[in-house]
Amino acid sequence: MTDEDGASTLEPLDLDECRRLLRESTVGRVAVAVHDFPLIVPVNYRFVETSGPTWVVLRTRAGSLLEQAPMPAAFEIDAIDAQHHSAWSVLVRGTLHRIDPESADLAEHFDPEPWADGERDVWMAIEPFFITGRRLPGGTPSWAFQPEAYL
């Protein structure tokens, strides 16, 4: 449903839907503030839900900015459809901290397997205090309102 400008209304995603989307994706973006200035870095990740922690797990290089944890962090995944002006996004906010990959069988079952090479053997996790999501339903592309154009 779109208005005359093709804009639609943002709708909240419920927590179950956010968790499902987090489980199904493997690439997201981490934001942290360095000297009070935010930056955003794409990362490979795994969403880990165990009987113990719920974590967004990622791997980085020794000495990377992210390794200066613990620190507040945001993590975001999304999908964008420019044709229909539709999108969804999930935002996780929490504390980024270093973890032991041997704990909770992480290395065996939840390796984020970075696409970028190099020794990314520092394992980090964001422990969420906040998970939320939104969907923009978009609409039918405007040309579809003009079937006569194809007759």
Next chain:
Amino acid sequence: MTDEDGASTLEPLDLDECRRLLRESTVGRVAVAVHDFPLIVPVNYRFVETSGPTWVVLRTRAGSLLEQAPMPAAFEIDAIDAQHHSAWSVLVRGTLHRIDPESADLAEHFDPEPWADGERDVWMAIEPFFITGRRLPGGTPSWAFQPEAYL
């Protein structure tokens, strides 16, 4: 070129390439810190290069978190190919501040045209002090190394 794990090496994008990608995209993500905790919000934007300012321009609602500018911000665009494990991303860091849409013919020529409805008539811009980009070239999908599987 990928190693045995299918990982490839991150390569820097030069400034011209970053600017070209910023001009061609219309959806990105803004990160700001609120009470020291970062958050990430997808936004429609336009990259404005005039004889005067270079700006990432966006529109938001009156009273939104972003309106509490000026404040430090990061802005990111990317494209991700999960099949080839390839990706690129561009990161802009700067100060987010409120702007007058009537200045520099912004409203006429550089309207970010938000996909989300509602009165998004507060115009904001990030004035970059830093633009950088990276590309992960990825590789041929692993099945392509096994042509005999299709004989």
